[in-house]
Amino acid sequence: MVSANRLENYEVEQEEQAPRDKFNIVYYLVILVGFGVLLPWNMFITIAPEYYVNYWFKPSGKETWFSKEFMGALTIASQLPNVSINVFNLFLIIAGPLIYRVFAPVCFNIINLTIILILAIVLEPSESLMTGFFWVTLGMATSINFSNGLYENSVYGVFADFPHIYIGALLIGNNICGLLITLVKIGVTLIMNDNPRLVAIVYFCISLAILVVCAIALLFITKQNFYHYYHQKGIEVREKAETEKPSPSILWQTFKSCYGQLFNVWFCFAVTLTIFPVMTTATTRGKHGFLDRVLPENKELYTLLTSFLVFNLFATIGSIIASKIHWPTPKYLKFAIVGRAILIPIFFFCNYRADDRIFPVFFESTDVFVFAGIVMSLSHGYLSALAMGYTPSEAPSHYSRFAAQLSVCTLMVGLLTGGLWAVVIENLVDRPDQI
Template sequence: MKPRKYGSLQMTIIFEDSQKKELDMSNDSQSAIISTSEENEEDERNVPKDRMNLVFWIILLNGVGVLLPWNMFITIAPQYYVDYWFTVNGTKTSYADNFMSAMGIVSQIPNMIVAIINVLNIIRGPLLYRIISPLTFNSSLILIILGLVIFQNPSDAARNWFYIVSLIIIMAMNASNGLYQNSFFGLAADFPAKYSNAVVIGTNICGTFTSVLAIVATLVFASQPKMVALVYFSISFAILIICLISWWFCKKLSFFNYYIEKGNRARAAQENTKFDYRLYLKTFKYCWKQYLSVFFVYFVTLSVFPTILVGFVPNYTVFPSDIYAGITTFLNFNLFAAVGSTTADFIKFPGPDFLIIPCLIRLLFIPFFMFSNYLPDQRSMFVLYSNEWIFFFGNTIMAFTSGYFSSLGMMYSPRVCPPELSKLAGQISALCLVAGIAAGVGFTPLITVMVKSF
C-alpha cells in the first residue's frame, strides 16, 4: 500500500511500519485494500480542485454552527434565565441558585453518551445524514426557544414548568450536538488536513463571535434581557439554516464528492454489519498519542475556563466593569484560540510522536490560575499574583496553545493511520474532545474546593 503523503519523512516511516504489522488481516481484506490503493493512485492524477476554497469555507461555517446554539445559550443564561426568569424583585429563587449547575450536568452527560454511541457505530447511515439531521433538530429547538421568548413572560405560575422545559431543551440540544460534532469530525477526516482543522477554527470563531456579540449586547441592551435573548437566538437560527443550505450546495461540488467517495472506498474492506472491537484497537494503536493530546488540551482548558478565570479579581483594571470579563476572559480566550487554530494550518510543530509533550506541560496552567487572585474573599490558598496583565497574558498564552495543539491533534489522528481507519480515527478524536471537556468541567469544582481549603 502506498503511504499517504503528509509532508514529513516521519509520517512516511509511520505508514511503512504500520503496513508491516497488517499480518492479521485476511487475504480478502488485503486484496480489497490493495485494490482501493491502486484506484486512489490513479485518481490522484485527476483530483478535482476546491475552487475558491468553497468546501473549506463550508466546513468552517459548519464548525461555527456546531457550537453556536449552545454558546448562545450559555452566554445568555445568567442574564435571561437566572436574573430575568428566576430572580424575583432582586431575590434569587431556588431555580436561580440551581440553574447554572443543573445546566452543566444535563448538557455534558447526553453529549458524551451520544458521541460514544456514534463512535460504536450503533447509529447507522451516512455521516452526512448524521450531520444534517442534528442541524434540522437543533433548528427546531431554537424555534421553540424563540417562541418561549416572544410569547411567555416570567410569572410564579410559569417558573416551575419553564425551568423543567429549559433543561429538557438543553439536554436535547447537547445530545444532538454530540451526534453532529462527532459525525462532522469523522466526515472531515476524509479530506486533507486543513479541512479537519477548519472544524476547529470554526468552533473558535464561533466563540469569538459570541464574545463580541455579548459585549455589544451588554452596551446596547443592558436592561433588556428579553431583547438580548431574541437577538441571540434569532442569529443562531439564521446561521443554522445557512449551514443546512450549505450542505445541499456542497453535495454538488466535485471536490467534495471525490473525497467522500474516496473515503467510502477505502473503508469498503472494513465495513461490518456488527461491532468489531479489532478496528478500535487497531485505530488506537496508531492514534493513542493524538487522542491523549486532544483530551489533555481540552481538560486543562475547561478546568479553568471560564469559571476560574471569571472569578479572578485584579487590584486595578483599565477595562469598564460591566464588560471586564467579556474582554479579558471571553473575547481574549476565543480570539487567540482561533489564532492558534489558524496557525496550525501553516506551522506543524511538534510532529505526531511528540505532540503529547507540550500538551502535558499545559497542565501547569491549572496551578497558574489557582494561585491567582481567584475568589479573594473566600480563599485560604495564598495568592501568587493579582496583576491584571499577568492574568490577561496568561489567558492569552493558554488560549493560543489550546487552539494550536488541539488543531494539531485533530489533524494528525486521521492521518497517522491507514486510510480505511481515518473516519473512525476522526470520530474517536472528537469523542476525546468531548471527554476532555466533560472531565475539565467536572474538575473545576475540585479546584475551587482546594483554593478555599488549602
C-alpha cells in the same frame, strides 16, 4: 492512483484525477460547517452569565442556589450527553448520504433553538417559575447536545476522508464561531444594556439565523464533485480493507495506532474546560492593574471582554497558526499539553469566587488574569488543532475515519472531565457555610 504515506494503506484505482476545490469554496464552507459544531455550546455559555445567572436566578441581585450552580450544571448537562452519543455513534451505521448523518441533527437543533427563543419571548423571571425554568433549560441543553454530539462525531468522520486541511478548517470554524457569538453578544449588550431579556431574544435570533446558514452550507457541500470524489474514495478504501463497518476489534486497532494523540486531545480539552467558562466567569475585577482602570464598570461587559472575547479570539488565532505551523511533532506534543496544567492553579489563585473563598488570592490584578487567559486560549487553539490533526494521520488510511471519530469522542470526554474538575474546584474553594 491514490494512496497515502502511511503503513498498511490500501490503494484504490480512480478513473479520473481528483477534482479541484475551485476558489477553495468547499474549504470555506467547511469552516462554516464548523460554526454549527460548537454553536449550541457557545450560545449557552456566552448568554448564561447575563441572562440565566443574573437575570433569571438572582432576584434583586441576591445569590441563590440556582445562580451558583447553573454554570457547572450547564457544563455537565451539555457534555454528558455529548459523550454518550459520541460513544454510541462509533458503532452506529446509517446508510445513505451526508444529509442523514449530519444534516438531520442540524435541523433538530434549529427546532430546539426556536423553542428556547419562544421561552425567552413569553416568560419573565419570577421566584415561582425559577425552579421549573432551571430544569427546563438544562433539559433543553441536554437535548441540543445529544443531537449535536451525533452531528459533531459524524462531521469529523466524514471530513477525515478529505485532505487534512479540511479537519483544520472544522477546528478554525469551531473557534471563529465562539468569537462571532461573543462579538454578537457584546454588540447587543452595548445597544440594549438595560434590557437583558431583549438582549437574549436578539441574541437567540441571530444564533438561529447562523444555524440555518450552516444547514444551507452542508447542503451546498453535498452538491460538489469535490465532496463526492473524496467521500467515495474513503468508502472504497474501507471496502477493500474490509473495514467499512466499525467493530470493537477495528476500533481497538485504531485506538492502538493513535492512543498518544487521543491522550493529547483529552487532556488539552480537560484543562481548558476546567478553567473556561466556570472559573473565568466567576473571577471578579482585580486591583491595581492597568486593565482594572480601563475596562468598563459594567459587570456583563467585563465578563464578555476578559473571559469570552479573550478566549475565543486567541483560540481562533491559535487554530489558524496551527494550520501553518506543525510544531511540536506528534512525538513531543504531549509535553506541551501536559505543561498547560500549571494554568489551573494560576487561575485558582486569581480573584476566583473572591467573596466566598477560604483560600488567599495571590494574583489580584486583572492584568495577570487576562494574560493567563491569553496564554491558555492561544495554547488551547494551537495545541488542540495539532492533536486533532495528528490523530487521523497516526492511523492507517482505512482507519482514518474511525480515528477522527475517536478523537471527537475523546474531545467530548475531555470536556466532560474538565466540567467535573471545575465543579470539584468550585466546591473546594468555598467556605464550609457556603457549600
